Amino acid sequence: MIRAENLTKYYGTVRAVEDLTMEVFDGTILGFLGPNGAGKTTTMRMLTGYTTPTKGRAIIEGLDIQKEPLRAKRLIGYLPEIPPLYPELKVSSFLNFVAEVKGLHGKRKKQEVERVISQAGLEKVALRRIRNLSKGYRQRVGIAQALLGDPKVLILDEPTIGLDPKEIVEIRSLIKSLGGERTVILSTHILQEVTSVCDSIAIINEGRLIEFGKIEEVQQKYGSASLEEIYISAISRGGEA
Amino acid sequence: MRNMWAIAKKELKIYFSSPTAYIVISLFLLLAGFMYYVIISNFSLLSLRAGNNPYFSSHLSLNQSVYIPFFSNAAVVLLLLLPILTMRLFAEEKRQRTEELLFTLPLTNTQIIIGKYIAAVVVLTVMLVATAPYVFYPFFITKPELAPVLTGYLGLFLLGASFISFGLFASSLTENQIVAAVFSFAILLLLWLIYWLTYVTSSMGGFLRFISFFGHFDNLSKGVVDTADLAYYVSFTLVGLFLTYAVLEVRRWWR
Numbered sequence: 175m176i177r178a179e180n181l182t183k184y185y186g187t188v189r190a191v192e193d194l195t196m197e198v199f200d201g202t203i204l205g206f207l208g209p210n211g212a213g214k215t216t217t218m219r220m221l222t223g224y225t226t227p228t229k230g231r232a233i234i235e236g237l238d239i240q241k242e243p244l245r246a247k248r249l250i251g252y253l254p255e256i257p258p259l260y261p262e263l264k265v266s267s268f269l270n271f272v273a274e275v276k277g278l279h280g281k282r283k284k285q286e287v288e289r290v291i292s293q294a295g296l297e298k299v300a301l302r303r304i305r306n307l308s309k310g311y312r313q314r315v316g317i318a319q320a321l322l323g324d325p326k327v328l329i330l331d332e333p334t335i336g337l338d339p340k341e342i343v344e345i346r347s348l349i350k351s352l353g354g355e356r357t358v359i360l361s362t363h364i365l366q367e368v369t370s371v372c373d374s375i376a377i378i379n380e381g382r383l384i385e386f387g388k389i390e391e392v393q394q395k396y397g398s399a400s401l402e403e404i405y406i407s408a409i410s411r412g413g414e415a
Numbered sequence: 416m417r418n419m420w421a422i423a424k425k426e427l428k429i430y431f432s433s434p435t436a437y438i439v440i441s442l443f444l445l446l447a448g449f450m451y452y453v454i455i456s457n458f459s460l461l462s463l464r465a466g467n468n469p470y471f472s473s474h475l476s477l478n479q480s481v482y483i484p485f486f487s488n489a490a491v492v493l494l495l496l497l498p499i500l501t502m503r504l505f506a507e508e509k510r511q512r513t514e515e516l517l518f519t520l521p522l523t524n525t526q527i528i529i530g531k532y533i534a535a536v537v538v539l540t541v542m543l544v545a546t547a548p549y550v551f552y553p554f555f556i557t558k559p560e561l562a563p564v565l566t567g568y569l570g571l572f573l574l575g576a577s578f579i580s581f582g583l584f585a586s587s588l589t590e591n592q593i594v595a596a597v598f599s600f601a602i603l604l605l606l607w608l609i610y611w612l613t614y615v616t617s618s619m620g621g622f623l624r625f626i627s628f629f630g631h632f633d634n635l636s637k638g639v640v641d642t643a644d645l646a647y648y649v650s651f652t653l654v655g656l657f658l659t660y661a662v663l664e665v666r667r668w669w670r
Contacts, residue, residue, distance in 0.1 A: 219515075219670070222519040223518070223519055224515055224518050224519050224670060225670050226667050226668055226670070243521075244521045244522075244523065245521075247519060247520060247521040247522075248521045250519065252515075252516075252519045254512065254515040254516065254519075256512045256515075258511070258512055258513040258514075258515050258516035258517075259511075259513065260425070260429060260511070260513060261511070262428070262429045262432045262433045263425070263428055263429065263432065267425075267428055271421060271424070271425045271428075272516075272520065274417065274418075274421035274424075275418055275421050275422075275520045275521065275522055276520065276521065277521070279417070303432070319516070
């Protein structure tokens, strides 16, 4: 479970996120929507402990990420907006490094690395240097490192960006299969992705949470409108506020 | 412990799968080898000339005329090259945006810093060990004193380890590797030469000599092991690591 309590971030006087409160329960796949610069990435960075909030708390499975960073971070798999990869390393060495830091050693490490390599479809490139990989493969390596250690919480910042249509379908079904026990937050600009993968949505604009809830509930509120209509109306409403 | 080692291993893999480590190690060997060659050739000419002068030849010492100048020259080469080794350690994480991974993995800042520090120290050790074949070669021919040679190496190691801790700090300040290298090189050079001030001012002479690298290294290359010198290097390293830690903590608020 992920809980954001009054999360606020200011860079100097510039507001990135203002008073964002939401609760994402186990088994939820939440689509995080909003225009560019709305504060999606900043929110995700606060939830993963990369960014320190100006105010408010981010709580992962009951652990405050600022107060108990090590325990909380162990529960999170995070794919940042730009996949964080070391171009000099081979895919397998990179995944081994992340696995070790996540506390996996020996046989378990080997099994986990093999598992994520097959889940992300990296078998063919496992021994290639990341520098030589295509954009799609790099994105998949980024997803694979997030899946290592089978974290209870997955935070994915635009996971399907840069992928070709076939890869997009594969990664979407992978993310969908991750639901169940886990809590997943994924940000995206593709509304169709939200309909096919997510069961809840959060819409954010200018740093404020405008709409939040199960997709059907939100749709009912808007008189069974399509996601596009809801998005546009929420964004324009948020702009006025 | 394991996490530190995981970081160190990752850094070493990057060092040895990019040209950095190879370039730094081979340039060090080239420069140090060249200096050693000139110094020892000069010494052998000197011994040849001294052959028919028993007083002069009894005063010739391999330790005095070869090892001491060699170690102080090698120290200067370290000053030149170690900033190149350390410049990428944090700057590149920032530029490649991999720090977003590093700082969201279950790692403490201390583990990250020490892991990176260890990796650079391992490369330094490789550099120093690689000079051993020619440095110890004269031991097969004649009998120089061993102890000053070993303390000379200890001096180079401690000096290099201090340079690395400062280079790590410089790298944590910027995302530009060149800026990191130039900054650490300039500050280390200044710290080396700060004892020059004693030529022009009489006050603070003792203090200036104490904070300069120069005097402390001199003792060790002569075979004098003074705990004050060892303490100096250890404190210098700790200060460098602590400054790096402070930068990481402060930067947390800016991301």
